[in-house]
Amino acid sequence: MNPISGDDDTKAPQEELNDFWEKLITKKPGKVTNIFPSSLYANLLPPQRQPSPEKGRNAAESYEAAADECRARIQFTDPEFDIETDLREDKNCLEGLMSWYDDPLPPQAPVSPGRLGEALDTLAKSKLLDAPTLLVNLNTAAGLLDVPQPSDSDGPGSVHRIDWIFEKPSFTVDSYSSSDVKQGANGDCWFIAAVATICSNPSLMDKICVAKDADCQECGVYGFVFYRDGEWIWTVVDDNLYVRDQDFDSYGDDYDPTGAKERKYKKNNQTGSDALYFASCVDQNETWLPLLEKAYAKAHGDYNAIIGGISGEAVEDLTGGVTTKIKTNRILSKERLWKELKQVNKEFLFSASSPGSYGDDSDARQGLALSHAYSVIKAVDPKDEQGNEQRLVLIR
Incomplete structure (x- = not known):
């Protein structure tokens, strides 16, 4: 007998193995949800994230912990x-770390009208090209390249802070509304459809935007919480935003x-919501x-990671709820669905999506x-005028 551990040193290896499995196997059915002891987490996680020995935190506790951490x-x-530094260098905030894999050749730097004119002028002085032809080409090039305007496919043109872009910036104007979103x-x-769905309930939006007061607007840092992988997480961002056009x-x-x-x-191209490259409010x-x-x-x-998705999953991320997908050609009870639809923004949140194009349906x-x-x-x-009931659904 080992006086320290209490184990019997005289047991054969098979007996030791049998004892191990006898202790491990339980007669009570259940699931193993954690292979490490709870005491291990006490030294790894902050106090508010310590799981209870009996059960995990519920959604409300998870939300409060994330919201408090976000405000702190x-x-x-x-x-x-x-995004300001990223736009000039790696573009990891736009396209991700693997963007280089899809574009092995680095993009060529754009040529300004002035530099093009200097090059053509040098050729003219060298008498290598016919002067009248050169003047026509120069005028044509100057007209085409007067002020370079990047298209959406070229990516954003610049990055600026909110107080530079907006004349009188305000986090909300007359609260949230589905008609606000663009x-x-x-x-x-x-994601935009999910946000428009939730806008009908301002209290839900306030739970997402947890740090947006005057102090946040003054320092240019805002805090939000989202529901991910079974718990609420916090995210803090500064107020730099992508602008569609490059600087003058x-x-x-x-x-x-x-x-x-x-x-x-600046007034015509880089001021107000219309100047933003990504989503914006109507106001x-x-x-x-x-x-x-x-x-x-x-x-x-x-x-780039949020290009394409299912609006129901975005609703989950924004509310912590559980989404159910219903195909309109496989509805078992249309009456039950209609009763639930009438409770939209009261007991339920609904979003919808249309299928991809196929056959001759190219536009709608x-x-x-x-x-x-x-x-x-x-x-x-x-x-209606004949007294017949009509079922109407307002979508955006």
């Missing part, structure tokens, strides 16, 4: 998702001694949607754009 972190900036250049209609005279070829041209350019000074989208992209890794099918997501706003059943 609001005083810090966001070096983890620095999808930008990213293919995240599924970004190549240094336009002489503007008074700054009048630059002010006019030209409302900022909550682009900040929420940025936080959601950060939680997933980058903006029964009035809906294909491969697109929608939010269900209202369901009513008024009577």
